[in-house]
Amino acid sequence: KLNKPHQFWQTQPMPNINEMDKLKPGPIQLGVLAEVRKDPFNLIEKYEWFNVDLRNEEQAQQVYTLLKENYVEDDDNMFRFDYSIEFLRWALLPPGQYADWLVGVRVNQKLVGFISGIPVTLFIENQQNKVKMTEINFLCVHKKIRSNRLAPVLIKEITRRVHIKNMWQAVYTAGIVVPTPISQTRYYHRSLNAKKLIEVGFSSLSARQTISRQQKLYKLPEEPKTPGLRPMKKKDVAQVTKLLNEYLKNFKLYFKYTEEEVKHWFLPRKDVISTYVVEKEQGIVTDFLSFYNLPSQVINNPKHTHLKAAYSYYNVATQTPIVQLMYDALILAKNEGFDVFNALDIMDNDKFLKELMFCSGDGQLNYYLYNWKLENDMLKPEEIGIVLV
Numbered sequence: 001k002l003n004k005p006h007q008f009w010q011t012q013p014m015p016n017i018n019e020m021d022k023l024k025p026g027p028i029q030l031g032v033l034a035e036v037r038k039d040p041f042n043l044i045e046k047y048e049w050f051n052v053d054l055r056n057e058e059q060a061q062q063v064y065t066l067l068k069e070n071y072v073e074d075d076d077n078m079f080r081f082d083y084s085i086e087f088l089r090w091a092l093l094p095p096g097q098y099a100d101w102l103v104g105v106r107v108n109q110k111l112v113g114f115i116s117g118i119p120v121t122l123f124i125e126n127q128q129n130k131v132k133m134t135e136i137n138f139l140c141v142h143k144k145i146r147s148n149r150l151a152p153v154l155i156k157e158i159t160r161r162v163h164i165k166n167m168w169q170a171v172y173t174a175g176i177v178v179p180t181p182i183s184q185t186r187y188y189h190r191s192l193n194a195k196k197l198i199e200v201g202f203s204s205l206s207a208r209q210t211i212s213r214q215q216k217l218y219k220l221p222e223e224p225k226t227p228g229l230r231p232m233k234k235k236d237v238a239q240v241t242k243l244l245n246e247y248l249k250n251f252k253l254y255f256k257y258t259e260e261e262v263k264h265w266f267l268p269r270k271d272v273i274s275t276y277v278v279e280k281e282q283g284i285v286t287d288f289l290s291f292y293n294l295p296s297q298v299i300n301n302p303k304h305t306h307l308k309a310a311y312s313y314y315n316v317a318t319q320t321p322i323v324q325l326m327y328d329a330l331i332l333a334k335n336e337g338f339d340v341f342n343a344l345d346i347m348d349n350d351k352f353l354k355e356l357m358f359c360s361g362d363g364q365l366n367y368y369l370y371n372w373k374l375e376n377d378m379l380k381p382e383e384i385g386i387v388l389v
C-alpha cells in the first residue's frame with residue numbers, strides 16, 4: 001500500500017509534476033480494447049453493483065436521497081447541494097446515454113454509493129483534437145461508509161465501463177485538488193435576495209452595513225431591458241445551435257452540440273434550466289442566456305431550509321452587450337425566485353462579474369482531463385468553454 005498522499009491517483013494516467021515536460025500532448029496511455037476487463041471490479045462482502053434507471057421513480061428517489069444527504073458541501077459545511085430528481089434526469093439522461101453508465105452500489109437494497117458518466121465529444125486545444133469521451137460527475141459515498149476505499153472502486157468501475165466502449169479519456173470537475181488540475185477556476189456570487197442571504201449566513205454585515213442598505217445596493221429593475229428577450233422555444237433550436245457552436249470555438253476546451261443536444265440541454269424545463277433568447281426583426285435570434293436551478297440545503301438553520309441558487313450556464317452575446325445581457329439574466333433569475341446568481345470566471349464571464357457586483361466565492365472549482373496531456377499543462381479559466389453541473 002502506497003503511503004503517499006493521493007495513493008490512488010498516483011496509479012492513474014494523469015501527468016504528475018516531474019514527468020510534465022517529458023510527455024507529448026495527447027493521450028498518455030493508448031487503450032487496448034482486448035485488454036479491458038469484461039467483468040465488474042470486486043466489491044467487499046454484501047456490497048453489489050446496481051445500474052440505476054433514473055426513469056424509475058423509486059430508483060431516482062434513492063439517488064436523490066443519497067446525494068441530498070451525502071454530496072458536496074461548502075468549505076464551512078453550512079450548505080449541501082440538493083439536486084432535484086428532474087434536474088438529475090436532465091443532467092444524466094442526455095441523447096446517446098448508456099444504461100450502464102449510471103453506476104450504483106447497494107447494500108441490502110439500499111444505495112450507498114454512486115458515480116455517473118455521460119458521453120460527450122470534447123474539442124481539446126484545437127479543432128483536430130475532437131475526442132469522444134465521458135463526462136464524469138456525482139461521485140458520492142454515504143457518509144457512514146467513508147474510508148472503506150469505495151470511491152476508488154467506483155472510479156475504476158466506471159473507467160472500465162467507458163473503456164469497454166472504446167473511449168479512453170474523461171473530463172470532470174471538483175472543489176478539491178487531486179493530481180492534476182488542467183485549470184483552477186473561481187466562483188462568484190451576485191446577491192438577489194440580500195435579506196435571505198444574511199439570514200442563512202451566506203453573507204454577513206460589517207459594522208457600517210444594514211440589511212436595508214444591502215437591499216438598496218443590490219436592487220434590480222422589475223423587468224429586463226433588452227427588447228425581444230423571451231423564453232427559448234423549440235423553433236429557436238436551429239439558430240441557438242449555430243450561435244452556440246460558433247461562440248464556443250473561441251475556447252480551448254468545448255463541446256460541439258447537435259440540434260438534438262441543444263433541445264435537451266437548453267429547452268426550458270421548469271425548476272431545472274431557463275434559457276432566454278433575444279429575437280430581432282424577421283425572427284432573427286442574435287443572443288441567448290441560460291442558467292440552471294441548483295438549490296443548496298441550509299444545514300441547521302432555524303428559519304430557512306434552502307438557498308435558491310441560479311448558476312450561469314452558457315451565454316452568447318453577438319449583438320447585445322454581454323453586461324446588459326447578464327444584467328437581464330439577474331433580473332429574470334430574481335423574478336423566478338432565486339436568492340443568488342452564481343458564475344465561474346470561465347469563458348467571457350470576467351467581462352461582467354465586477355460590473356454587475358458579483359462577490360468572490362470562498363473556494364475554487366478545478367477542471368480535470370483523464371489520460372490527456374495538454375500542450376502547456378494548464379489552461380486559463382477564460383480558455384475553458386464547458387460548464388459541468
Ligand SMILES: CN(C)Cc1n[nH]c2ccc(-c3ccc(F)cc3OCCn3ccnc3)cc12
Nearest residue numbers: 072073074079081174175187296342343388389
Ligand atoms: C460542478 N459539480 C461537479 C458540482 C461540484 N462539486 N464540487 C463543487 C465545488 C464548487 C461548486 C461550485 C460551482 C460554481 C459555483 F458558483 C459555486 C460552487 O460551489 C459553491 C460552494 N458550495 C458547495 C456546495 N454548496 C455550495 C460546484 C461543485
